[in-house]
Amino acid sequence: MKSGTESKKFFDRACKVIPGGVSSNFRYWGDDATLVVDRGEGAYLYDKDNKKYVDYRLGFGPVVLGHGRPEISKHIKEVLDKGNCFAMTNEYEIRVAEKLTKMTGTDLVRFTNTGTEATMGAMRIARAYTGRDKILKFDGAYHGFHDYSLWNTYPPTSGVGYINSPFLIPQGSGIPRSVGDLMYSLPFNNKEVLDKKLKERWHEIACIIVEPLLGNQASIMPQDGFLDFIREKCTEYGIVMIMDEVKTGFRIAPGGAQEYFHVKADIATYAKCLGNGFPVAAIAGKREIMGEVGPGKIPHGGTYGSNMISMAAAEACLDLYAAGELKKADAHGKKLKQGWKTILDKSGLAYVIQGPDSMPGIIFTNEEKCTEYKHWAQGDHDTYEKIIHYCINHGVMPDYDSREPWFISTAHTDEDADFVLGVFEDAVKFVNR
Numbered sequence: 001m002k003s004g005t006e007s008k009k010f011f012d013r014a015c016k017v018i019p020g021g022v023s024s025n026f027r028y029w030g031d032d033a034t035l036v037v038d039r040g041e042g043a044y045l046y047d048k049d050n051k052k053y054v055d056y057r058l059g060f061g062p063v064v065l066g067h068g069r070p071e072i073s074k075h076i077k078e079v080l081d082k083g084n085c086f087a088m089t090n091e092y093e094i095r096v097a098e099k100l101t102k103m104t105g106t107d108l109v110r111f112t113n114t115g116t117e118a119t120m121g122a123m124r125i126a127r128a129y130t131g132r133d134k135i136l137k138f139d140g141a142y143h144g145f146h147d148y149s150l151w152n153t154y155p156p157t158s159g160v161g162y163i164n165s166p167f168l169i170p171q172g173s174g175i176p177r178s179v180g181d182l183m184y185s186l187p188f189n190n191k192e193v194l195d196k197k198l199k200e201r202w203h204e205i206a207c208i209i210v211e212p213l214l215g216n217q218a219s220i221m222p223q224d225g226f227l228d229f230i231r232e233k234c235t236e237y238g239i240v241m242i243m244d245e246v247k248t249g250f251r252i253a254p255g256g257a258q259e260y261f262h263v264k265a266d267i268a269t270y271a272k273c274l275g276n277g278f279p280v281a282a283i284a285g286k287r288e289i290m291g292e293v294g295p296g297k298i299p300h301g302g303t304y305g306s307n308m309i310s311m312a313a314a315e316a317c318l319d320l321y322a323a324g325e326l327k328k329a330d331a332h333g334k335k336l337k338q339g340w341k342t343i344l345d346k347s348g349l350a351y352v353i354q355g356p357d358s359m360p361g362i363i364f365t366n367e368e369k370c371t372e373y374k375h376w377a378q379g380d381h382d383t384y385e386k387i388i389h390y391c392i393n394h395g396v397m398p399d400y401d402s403r404e405p406w407f408i409s410t411a412h413t414d415e416d417a418d419f420v421l422g423v424f425e426d427a428v429k430f431v432n433r
């Protein structure tokens with residue numbers, strides 16, 4: 001893949017003042033391939049060469065209502081001239097809290113700005129509430145960029161050791177080794193291994209934090225009963241169950257994964273679709289736990305939390321979700337999944353398509369079903385990336401990283417689906433020739 005001349009010019013300029021030319025390592029696609037965006041319109045984005053793409057990255061997922069959604073812009077403009085940051089409770093925040101708790105079936109919510117801050121805060125709350133220090137997560141799950149998240153996020157499979165005595169691998173340098181002493185990371189969907197660890201170590205564990213589906217591993221789904229098992233065990237051992245809904249919240253259902261999978265966590269974390277791309281996140285949970293957050297009790301703070309622009313964005317989004325908007329994204333995703341299946345069946349490639357309709361993923365693999373991180377890790381990423389390169393070159397842009405699902409928005413149309421499936425079919429033929 002090669003960026004156009006204008007993108008390249010801007011990217012070279014960016015590289016002089018921004019490490020790698022990007023503000024997140026995940027955005028770097030190569031010196032000659034990293035595109036620079038100009039603008040978005042609904043389901044489309046335009047790069048600096050004015051090339052149009054049907055956008056399935058959607059900014060790593062948040063923009064479920066499409067770029068520049070008028071109802072959100074209008075509500076933000078109403079607020080803009082009043083100022084934004086007061087570090088005081090405001091009316092928008094109260095309304096968003098009322099709507100969010102109703103929609104997600106939670107009691108109390110604190111606002112933050114990013115998913116990273118939300119999961120970090122939720123872990124702190126769980127530790128304070130239980131008086132225990134350890135965090136249990138799952139291999140392949142990503143919970144943001146803080147030190148308690150970046151363990152076994154995408155380790156080499158040979159590096160995680162024997163299932164009964166697994167190793168913890170930090171995602172990179174700069175994460176203190178001592179933090180690993182406070183972490184456990186286990187295979188997703190494996191009740192036996194989880195049960196064994198809990199029997200031995202429950203008294204150390206403050207929380208189990210779980211992405212309800214592995215949204216950072218091509219949407220690997222929870223197997224029947226796995227989330228219920230976590231729920232049951234957390235109740236049995238007095239562990240806080242944190243459902244990290246940063247990717248699934250306000251995307252796979254208005255009530256997120258808790259509604260979709262019928263499982264109630266103690267705390268859920270939200271970000272992405274809560275603001276359709278505006279920076280707003282939330283830690284929402286049961287009164288008995290969240291009610292302990294406060295002066296002299298459990299610490300939580302932040303200058304920008306509940307700033308009025310973010311709250312206005314969130315309010316407009318929640319109103320659109322309440323009106324049933326998400327069904328449109330589901331219908332488009334269903335069409336893509338059916339089309340991929342027809343195309344891939346003809347191609348002879350071995351594959352698994354998985355995930356909810358609004359965030360489906362594809363793994364090229366001989367496995368019949370993908371249920372844990374190693375199934376993604378052992379997949380054929382080379383074929384996936386070649387297909388995606390072809391797609392991006394031809395105006396269809398999912399993320400080129402095979403861990404990212406395709407994010408669907410309510411702005412994608414049936415005509416987009418026909419175009420996208422045509423390009424996808426050509427890409428498969430091109431790569432498989």
Ligand SMILES: Cc1ncc(COP(=O)(O)O)c(C=O)c1O
Binds near residue numbers: 216247
């Ligand atoms: C499940 C999950 N949790 C947390 C985060 C971190 O969110 P943010 O990038 O807003 O800090 C992400 C980001 O992709 C995520 O996918």
